[in-house]
Ligand SMILES: Nc1nc2c(ncn2[C@@H]2O[C@H](COP(=O)(O)OP(=O)(O)O)[C@@H](O)[C@H]2O)c(=O)[nH]1
């Protein structure tokens with residue numbers, strides 16, 4: 001006889017412990033961490049820019065740009081005048097709780113109210129690793145198709161909020177918003193869904209209102 005040892009389960013269980021520790025620490029520090037996830041090119045950075053511009057008068061914001069190896073997004077965020085750090089994963093396809101905590105400790109959070117992690121672009125690995133965030137926000141863009149909840153269910157199960165981005169391109173792509181929402185809610189009945197365009201700003205107000213309310217409720221809790 002020999003044993004079959006599920007090593008991956010061990011990794012995610014250890015990560016969950018780290019994530020809980022980190023979440024408690026951030027609560028103590030009164031820093032609201034958002035884990036922003038989505039495929040490469042879905043519009044994470046573009047959405048981040050517009051979101052920061054809508055929030056920066058009210059909150060002191062820091063951004064962690066996670067990438068395999070580049071720093072193009074950090075430069076974009078730096079131009080907005082908010083605190084930013086580029087995190088390189090060195091080839092890894094996701095951020096875990098420990099990497100995230102090291103990132104925000106390195107950036108420094110004593111002068112911040114909100115920290116946003118732009119996670120590495122993909123719909124698979126980041127879904128499996130709790131980074132200790134107060135809220136998980138995912139983006140699905142119209143050109144990717146309304147069947148993504150069927151193909152990458154875990155990402156839709158674990159997220160708190162779905163932004164359907166690039167609705168300005170709806171006339172070109174066959175994206176059925178109602179069908180998408182139905183598929184998402186079957187996996188995750190509590191998912192908040194906002195359809196918007198980070199390019200034109202259409203639909204953005206509802207997302208910002210929701211986010212501000214979540215931040216305020218979390219601060220009071
Ligand atoms: N038409 C349109 N293009 C967008 C929108 N949001 C982002 N893009 C474009 O999509 C591309 C990828 O965006 P980016 O924010 O870099 O995506 P990321 O890789 O997820 O960070 C860029 O060319 C953006 O200008 C949108 O709402 N509508």
Ligand SMILES: [Mg+2]
Nearest residue numbers: 044045073118
């Ligand atoms: Mg980006």
